[in-house]
Amino acid sequence: MAEVPGWARAVVEEACREAGAAEPRLAWRTRPGRPTSSGVTRREAGSVSISAGDDPGDQRLTLLHELAHWLAPVPSRGRRARHARARTSHHDAAFYAVAFPLYVRHGISPADALRGESARYPSALRHARALRVPGAEAAWRIHRAALRSRAASRGPLRVLVPEHRVRLVRDGRWTRCRTCGVRVVGPVLRRLRRRGGSHVLLTRELPRSVGATPYRSIGMESA
Ligand SMILES: [Zn+2]
């Protein structure tokens, strides 16, 4: 474990003082040769751990991101709360309402905050736009246009197997829809077991450059 840099200690102190919150224990390790940093906040252990890459701006952004997790209100009841406690990372509107102002108060320009945050969490742009972070509107529009042009370049969807009632069958360790053969897992499987549902199997023609497999199948659930 490396020594915590003085600036990082000062950021933690000041951010927690501003918020009237207790300070987490800060653990710091260095990852030479990598530009980007990463971090983990464990509320229950009272700790923030940073693996610091070489880019000082990204170190600062990463530390402030973890401090936002430390300072953001935690949902206290229900499914979201269990999810949040289990994952400790929920990048939602409440999180970004703490995070973006924190970044700007601690020396990250709005442009750098948008760039750094959206590179890891594209949904950050939507929240930044709602919070009226300078530049977020334009960044969000560019992101949307990029998504649209990517979707357009993938070619149209075609129906491969028309809508049908899902009938679940076991296939070794998997469960599949007997009609279309699509593998069903996770929350979708639990929901289909409970309530049943319908399926459409769609396919998309991929551009030739993608390789030998000309089609990709997409199972689409409809309630
Ligand atoms: Zn996070």
Ligand SMILES: [Zn+2]
């Ligand atoms: Zn099916």
